[in-house]
Amino acid sequence: MRPLLALVLALLVLAPCGARAGRMLRVASEGARPPFNYLDADNRLAGFEIDLMREICKRIDAECEFVTQEWENLVPGLVAKQYDLVVAAMEITEERRRRIAFSAPYAHTPSSLVVDRERTLAGVDAGALKELRVGVEAESAQQAYFEDKLPNVELRRYATLEAAMLDLSEDRIDVVADDKLAAVEFLKNRREGRCCRIAADLPQDADYFGAGLGVGLRQEDSALKSSVDAALAAIIADGTLRAISAKYFDFEIY
Incomplete structure (x- = not known):
């Protein structure tokens, strides 16, 4: 056997199984x-x-x-x-x-609209939301989106998602707009979330949602x-x- 070939074979035998180069x-x-x-x-x-x-x-x-x-x-x-x-x-x-x-x-991560389980939304534009009271976290991307894109919607600002969801469960507002991951976790893990469901996602607008x-x-x-x-x-x-x-x-x- 040629020396070079023998060396290559020896290295292959000694190499750890699954090793990658x-x-x-x-x-x-x-x-x-x-x-x-x-x-x-x-x-x-x-x-x-x-x-x-x-x-x-x-x-x-x-x-x-x-x-x-x-x-x-x-x-x-x-x-x-x-x-x-x-x-x-x-x-x-x-x-x-x-x-x-x-x-x-x-x-x-989408931004979503949360509503009472009995409510349906016709859409996510001004026409569909104009008669509804929408809750958002203060200084959030969702607040900026609604103020710029849907200025005629009645907007309610809250310190936390929890505070907005509590008002939604008590029928003091009609919709909560928030980060979908946070909304899903709240609906899944909190008693107050049993009332409600995610009805729709807002458009993925990079200017507001990254x-x-x-x-x-x-x-x-x-x-x-x-x-x-x-x-x-x-x-x-x-x-x-x-x-x-x-x-x-x-x-x-x-």
Whole structure:
């Protein structure tokens, strides 16, 4: 047997089963925003974003190590090259874009309209809502949307979603507009939520509800961003994103 061939065969025998020749990447997450990311019973990162990131890493042929980081240190740590990627339910904003880059969005949290179980809505425009009293959290994206887009609707402002939902359950208002994830959790887990249901979603207007959640990267890592974006596009196209999100959410998030 030729010496070079013998060496190659020996290395194959000695190589660990399942070893991959991809790039090693460190991925940071907060671990404090379930179901997007959280720490499981073994204190390891888990959740929708962690499963999604594992799939991305597989498709870009990378070995990914997950690390926890406090929220306020996520961006500084990325810039300082303590890790390579951030996946932490981080909204894509212009302010953050001045410091880091983002992948294409992988999730959007809709804004929803909650009503009494006996009520139906004809739509989500001014004509359908003009006779209704709509509750929103003060200084929220939903307040800004209604004030700008539906100024003729009777708007009631509340300090918290709970306060608005309590008034809805007592028929003091007709509709509550809020983040869908928060609304779903309230309806599912609070006694006061038994009265009501989600009737419709507001249009996904980026000017009010953001551009979505993205994977954070350093601005100079353009090749890595291109790889992540290509993997995300494939994951969305072949239904994998929908399958992963269905394990954690009762509604579409993309």
